[in-house]
Amino acid sequence: MKTFYNHLHAQHQGKVEMFRGALVPCFEVPARADHVLAELQRRQLGAVLEPQAFDEAALTAIHSPRYLNFLATAWDQWVALDAANADKDILPSVWPTRTFRTDIEPDNFAAKVGLYSYDAGTPFTSGTWVAARAGANCALSAAQVVVAGDRAAFALSRPPGHHAGADFFGGYCFLNNAALAAQHLRHAGMKKVAVLDVDYHHGNGTQAIFFDRPDVYFASIHGDPRTEYPFYLGHADETGSGAGLGANLNLPLPRGTDYATWAQALETALAGIARFGADALVVSLGMDTFEGDPISGFKLKTDDYLRIGERLAKAGLPTVFIFEGGYAVQEVGVNAVNVLQGFTNP
Ligand code: 6XA
Ligand code: ZN
DSSP, X not given: OEEEXXXXXXXXXXXXXXXXXXXXXXXXXXXXXXXXXXHHHHHTOSOEEOOOOOOHHHXXXXXXXXXXXXXXXXXXXXHHHOGGXXXXXXXOOOOOOTTSOOSSOOSSHHHHHHHTBSOSSOOBOTTHHHHHHHHHHXXXXXXXXXXXXXXXXXXXXXXXXXXXXXXXXXXXXXXXXXHHHHHXXXXXXXXXEEEEEOSSSOOHHHHHHHXXXXXXXXXXXXXXXXXXXXXSSOOTTOOOOGGGTTSEEEEEEOTTOOHHHHHHHHHHHHHHHHHXXXXXXXXXXXXXXXXXXXXXXXXXXXXXXXXXXXXXXXXXXXXXXXXXXXXXXHXXXXXXXXXXXXXXXX
């Protein structure tokens, strides 16, 4: 299996995020991707390649031009406010909740940041745009080789993507890599594409992007949003809207869920995907379902990830894996590569 590795990922290196009223060191650190790369190379799971460069049109297929323009210029705007800002991350502090207007982009920079975000836990740094842009190229390149006939490919990048919507960032995510890959598969002629999100957190961005579309099915297994981030989306009664009705499947599970129960949800998700009749699969591969994850609550073990890979292979679909969350830094490499190994050598 080819891996498209984002050589620029470490350019995105947040210093702090808001957590329980304090600024704490970021959980989403460059070492996460480094460990996955090291483990891939140790097990010789396939070529590690530079992504191809895709143009703006691949991004505007998912994200609004206004949002992309903000991301591309945010750091320069921030430093133009005060040269001393160069040493600080951008964190939002004000948001247009309900009743406020979002059609007018304010001139005020803090207000702009709030317009395009939904939490205070997602620092935007000097290299965020460069890293996220290169990450999108990894996702698109992985989709491209699958279009060209590879059975599967892996986009190894950070920042992650599944919380990013058409015009907002949050949950450590800026560009929605899984959505970009799914859209690329559609564009290249796959009639029906499924996105399976196995990250601990609901992929609210991906769901929102495809909610009214009949051609992209979204299935997600995640911590119940009543108690788990991102809180405001991911309930079982969200089944799609309009032409997309029936093409969205949420399987929320309580904190403490172990592999036996999680694996049943995986069967339900794959049955939904099979009924939908997908021609290709995009997996939002978050590793924060691991029992040792510092910010999550499921109890999956290292060996369980081999079984997950085997089961995904049995679905028999051309598959694009997209690296998402997972913060048990020492174990994230072994766990992620276990999925890929289970998939390739069942
Ligand atoms: C709150 C936690 C964000 C969760 C990010 C994540 N700052 N998403 O892993 O999949
Ligand atoms: Zn997550």
